[in-house]
Amino acid sequence: MTRSTLLSIALFQAALLAVGFLVSGNNYYMLLLTQVALFAAFVAAWNIIGGLTGQLDLASSAYMALGGIVTSLLWMRLGLPPVVGVWVGGAVAAGLAVLIGIPTFRFGVREVWYALMTASLVVILNNLFRYFMGPWDFYLPNKWGWLYLRPRTYFELFIIVDVVLLAVILVNIYISGSKIGYYLRNIKEDELVSEAVGVDTRLYKLIALAIYSFITGAAGFLQVVIYSSFSYRLFDAGLAISIAIMGIIGGLGSISGAIAAAVVFRALGEYLRSTLGGVIPGLDLLLYGVALIVVGILKPEGLAGLFNQLRRWWRK
């Protein structure tokens, strides 16, 4: 890890914590900040499969919901505290991902077909959950405390989410600089070539998928904590697409770009929804759409490309 990377992480953390302290008196802003940070963590996890490996995975809400619901059910039905449960939740999500990933990568499903397959996974799980568990909202028990990853104040919850976000960023940086990271980027550049030079593309895609789905599944419980409840609607195809969109707008493979996109667009989106949502519904999502078109046509390197340009301009 270079010094400039360390510095940017430290600055980002300092800024995030400073905002956290500033708004800690206001529960609404605190919750909003927590939600934005958690969303950024999901986007950062997606970056491993989408940004680094170049697989357009549209199932992140499936892993999030599955992990979150498994953790919640273990707590509610078996009394397993979520501090332990989240690891099981993450493992279940990763297990399902790998189970589907093995035949998917074995039979060479890629590009648009991979995207569609993962998008339909969200719908399948949504339908199955609704069929077997019913259309109801399930509420978390009335217990609070660190043992349940459900602290009494929003500020403490924000700290937990912030630690998760930091951890996901560090995992990203670690993978990116490791041997696996080089293989993953190789696969993203040209899968056939990397296969030809002897990279076990299936294995490395599976590893990326497993890491991403484990993190997403484990962090999924925090989303349940924010809502205090869960239902089949947690398997949300639109959310999965939004998460992938942030990764693309951020500039594929750039963790700072992905985080910046997640923070800026989610915060702006929530702001637009709270101020103009009654007058013009969907304005926040319209903005995502326009941003995607602009990035796709004019600037495929995304926000990361913009950052680099600014940096060059600064040094001149």
Next chain:
Amino acid sequence: MSVGGLLVAVLQQVIDGVFLGLFYAIVASGLALIFGVMDIINFAHGDLVMISAYFVWLISTYLNIDPLLSMLLVLPVLFVLGLAIQKGLINPVLGKEPLIQIAVTVGLGFVLQNIALGYFKAEPRGYPNPVFSEGLSIGPFVIYESKLLSAAVSVLVLFLLDQFLSRTRLGLAMRAVTDDRSSAMLMGINVERVYLLTFAIGMVLVGVASGLWMEMGQVWPYLGTSFSLVSWVAVALAGLGSIRGLAVSAVIIGIAESMGSLISPSVKMAVVYLIFFFILWFKPRGFFAKR
């Protein structure tokens, strides 16, 4: 339920599934044509059907005419819209990475959905005075006139499309580009022009699909998402290059969805997508591919 009653219920679902499938065939035909000829991954396809359905609804309620008649008025609009989208959004990303194409078309889909949400609001809209709303009873089965009419139009349009692709110069040029782009270019086919017209014709098929849908049902802003997915499933099942194969695949999907709703309406899409998984794993080129 007795065995006979169950049999009637199942057969009724099969009938409804065939009608649904013929509608899906029209939706998927536009996507298959565009994907086959231009190799562009269009995630906004269903949303284009949705927007077009709002056009049909507007004309139908304003002039108080049947959706199938409004559809005829909408088709030229969509042709022009198709030219514009092709020039403005699709051409710049032709030949780019799939991810970029998906990003731009997902963006277009989001824009269309939220324009519809902002302008028409979330509640479903349907034509209030349909002419063909009666149900015909044939033995124990019920067949709605609207579905029968839509199915007839759908079969007619698919037949015309098939004839167009096999008998006209432009149709042959499209198929040539589908088979081998560079050879087609060397044989003197103006590929740019073929692309432009392909997208516009694909949009006309979108218009037909929207008219058929408004004849049978209602439109709301998120209607398109499931159409997009189902069309891709149909294309995966059929493979590229055969309109008849696409129609058969779409009917299979329609029947599967219909049978799924017999188990429970909440699992019908799960049934369709599970089929999708197995096709992608074991038959990734589809069952009717010409190449």
